[in-house]
Amino acid sequence: MTENRELSLSSDTMDAYVSLFGLNDQNMALVEQECGVSVSLRDSKLIIQGEPDRLEIAEQSIRLLLNMIHRNEYVDRVRIRYVISMVREGRADQIEESLRNVIAITHRGKQITCKTIGQQEYVQTIRKNMLTFAVGPAGTGKTYLAMALAVMALKNKEAERIILTRPAVEAGEKLGFLPGDLTQKVDPYLRPLYDAMYDFMGADAYTRLLERGIVEVAPLAYMRGRTLSDAFIILDEAQNTTSEQMKMFLTRMGFHSRVIVTGDITQTDLPPGKKSGLAEAIELLRNIPGIGIVEMTGKDIVRHELVQRIVEAYENKTRREQGTESVSPG
Numbered sequence: 127m128t129e130n131r132e133l134s135l136s137s138d139t140m141d142a143y144v145s146l147f148g149l150n151d152q153n154m155a156l157v158e159q160e161c162g163v164s165v166s167l168r169d170s171k172l173i174i175q176g177e178p179d180r181l182e183i184a185e186q187s188i189r190l191l192l193n194m195i196h197r198n199e200y201v202d203r204v205r206i207r208y209v210i211s212m213v214r215e216g217r218a219d220q221i222e223e224s225l226r227n228v229i230a231i232t233h234r235g236k237q238i239t240c241k242t243i244g245q246q247e248y249v250q251t252i253r254k255n256m257l258t259f260a261v262g263p264a265g266t267g268k269t270y271l272a273m274a275l276a277v278m279a280l281k282n283k284e285a286e287r288i289i290l291t292r293p294a295v296e297a298g299e300k301l302g303f304l305p306g307d308l309t310q311k312v313d314p315y316l317r318p319l320y321d322a323m324y325d326f327m328g329a330d331a332y333t334r335l336l337e338r339g340i341v342e343v344a345p346l347a348y349m350r351g352r353t354l355s356d357a358f359i360i361l362d363e364a365q366n367t368t369s370e371q372m373k374m375f376l377t378r379m380g381f382h383s384r385v386i387v388t389g390d391i392t393q394t395d396l397p398p399g400k401k402s403g404l405a406e407a408i409e410l411l412r413n414i415p416g417i418g419i420v421e422m423t424g425k426d427i428v429r430h431e432l433v434q435r436i437v438e439a440y441e442n443k444t445r446r447e448q449g450t451e452s453v454s455p456g
Contacts, residue, residue: 131174131181131185142192143192146201147167157184157187157191161187187209190221197237224240224241227246227249230275240271242425244262244266244422244426247420248260248422251419255416256383256385257387258387259417260388261389261390261408261421262426264427266422268388268389269322269360272360272362273323273360275386276358279384288342289354290316290341291343292319319360349375349378353378355380356383361385366389366395369406389402
């Protein structure tokens with residue numbers, strides 16, 4: 127039986143509805159398609175038509191999306207699909223909680239919040255553990271959120287310095303003999319870390335902290351022989367570490383330090399036959415108290431919709447291959 131549900135709009139909510147409908151009503155068309163309802167705007171009311179159970183999902187989803195828009199969050203097709211899927215699973219309250227939890231504020235005043243439940247669990251795991259491994263596909267916010275927490279720890283005097291590192295492994299390309307000094311040679315590998323720090327600190331503040339040694343950005347090889355105490359340490363692109371490198375890095379951890387190791391095990395650039403140090407570490411350390419392991423999925427991708435589809439296509443290919451390999455003849 128088809129029913130109607132009305133949402134009354136206030137004058138300040140009307141602007142949010144314009145954003146929710148999107149260009150040529152594309153966003154609302156997606157809501158209608160995903161929820162199996164019909165939505166129209168009449169005077170100052172939003173009219174939703176459909177079966178009772180579908181109406182409930184559509185209304186909850188629209189209210190959540192409006193809350194995001196009020197918080198200046200960007201609502202696109204990926205976010206719409208994610209919100210609807212979480213409402214279907216009965217996890218709407220968790221989305222609301224993540225929206226209220228401000229992780230950090232950029233130097234331009236933008237509030238950074240978790241965009242998915244997976245991101246919320248990631249942040250909570252970092253706060254509870256001294257060492258956290260985060261694995262998942264590109265675009266899930268692993269590095270960016272870790273950087274946000276590092277900057278907040280520095281501002282709150284929970285850490286005396288930030289150390290950012292990653293292995294200098296070429297992603298399938300031979301860069302040859304790069305010009306310049308050692309810093310300039312490794313700069314291309316560390317550029318993503320610079321970009322995130324600029325976002326939170328601004329270029330000038332970042333440069334000053336770098337000169338004072340409060341922020342250090344260096345290739346993984348520079349960590350050998352050191353003890354890193356009173357620091358917030360992030361190892362990025364850890365899928366490209368060897369077993370020996372990972373062991374070396376993890377044993378650098380000193381007192382009052384927090385370590386985050388991020389990577390995507392499906393995108394290893396190591397030579398064929400060489401096992402990722404990240405994959406091995408997760409196997410060995412999974413059940414040790416004080417070590418958190420977060421596995422993010424395609425649902426947590428917050429980049430362009432196509433990125434999510436690309437990741438899903440590769441994951442499906444991997445599952446098919448594993449399914450084939452696991453079946454052996456008689």
